[in-house]
Every structure is written in C-alpha cells, then in structure tokens.
Amino acid sequence: MEILVSNDDGYHALGIQVLASHLSVLGNVTVVAPERNRSGSSSALTLERPLRARQVSAGVIAVDGTPTDCVHLALTGLLDRTPDMVVTGINNGPNLGDDVLYSGTVAGAIEGRFLGFPAIALSMASFEEKHFETAAELAVALIKQLDVHPLPADTILNVNVPDIPKSKLKGLQCTRLGNRHKSEPLIRMKDPKGRDVYWIGPPGLEQDAGEGTDFFAVNNGYASVTPLQVDLTRHTMIKEVSSWLQTIDME
Secondary structure (H helix, E strand, O other): OEEEEEOOOOOOOHHHHHHHHHHOOOOEEEEEEEOOOOOOOOOOOOOOOOOOEEEEEOOEEEEOOOHHHHHHHHHHHHOOOOOOEEEEEEEEOOOOHHHHHOOHHHHHHHHHHHOOOOEEEEEEOOOOOOOHHHHHHHHHHHHHHHHHOOOOOOOEEEEEEOOOOHHHOOEEEEOEOOEEOOOOOOEEEEOOOOOEEEEOOOOOOEEEOOOOEHHHHHHOOEEEEEEEOOOOOOHHHHHHHHHHHHOOOOO
C-alpha cells in the first residue's frame, strides 16, 4: 500500500512524524507537508506564484505552500508512485465542529478526496502533545478497515482523539459535527513603532456539544469519527428558495 501523509503543522511536527512511523507497517509512506506551520489555511491553493518542493530526507518532502498545495502536488505528478490513500495529521489540537472549516489538516484530506482518493484527517483533542501514539494506532486500524470495507467515494473521515493512553480510550463513536459560540474578540496590540496590530481571538466555547456530537465523544473518553462530505448545498431549502426567487420583480 502507498500512503500519502500531510498536515498543516509542518513536516517537522511531532504528530506527523509519529503518524508516518506507525503507518509504515502498512506499506510505503511518503510525507509531503508544508515547510512551516500553516494552521488555519483551510483549502487555500497557491495560484499566484510557483511552488518549491525539496527533499528533506528519505520519504519526506517539504513544500513552501499550504496543506492543500502539498496534497494537490503529490497527487498530480510530484511523486513517482501514485498513493492509494491520503492521511493528514496528527494535528496538534482538535478539529471539532466549526474548526473543520478553517483546518488545513482537514482541507488536505478533502483535497485528497477531491482527487479521487480515500482520505482521513486525524487530530489530537488537546495541545499537550502527550499521546500521539493513540491516534497513530487508531489510524492504522481505520486504514485496515477501509481496505476491507471501503466507504462511499465522497466520504472523508474526520477523526479526533482524546490525548490519553490507548489503554484508557473507551472506544470509537461515529459522530456529527457540533458547533461553537462565536469567536472571542480580536486582540489589539502595538508594534515597536506604536502602530496597532491585531491577533485573531480564540475560538468560541462549545455550544452544540451534546450527545452524538464530536465534542461529546472526546469529552467522554471516546475517539470521534465524523464522516464528512463536500456538498454544501442545503437541499432542504431548494423548494423554498425556488419559490422565493419567483417573487422577485426583475422589471
């Protein structure tokens, strides 16, 4: 099996190193990841300049672009061998609820799915970096399952794992995305010349986090596995919006 691994924390991050090491038991692993941290880059593609890729070590390529750039390049000609699937992570921090809209880790998996490959995004539901092995071992199990029982072609698995030893993990739960309250206010500071600069504020606290959500699963010691799709159409509104459009006077 040929496995492409990427992330948004950069090729040097501990999470991607642990993931690549564990997945090597399944076949040949190639890492194509950003040369620096690109968290929060979502599905951005770099279109206004050429991209550079450099071989960092055996099986590891760093790209001066986004996670989506990395996966796109890898699957459209950068690699000599075509991967069988895409795995992104292990992200340092959760990608729960609304986070998936901003996450470069999730976006890398989505790009893999866009290009026709099974894809999994993996995140640790904390920033402490203690138990990446738990998520890595879960990734191995999920890939084995996908190999025997493939999922529909438009499915991306978004996996969030509590930062606990595997022996304390209660199991897996299939979940839906919860959501957060609105983001905290921006943080205003001064640069050395006294000019205003701004930091994006922290994400909002959990809002929809009840049973069945990804938040609930990880908060209760389970790994959350959320099947994602890319179709953003609100299908239940098609008839209503169609009727609404018919009332518009274009004269």
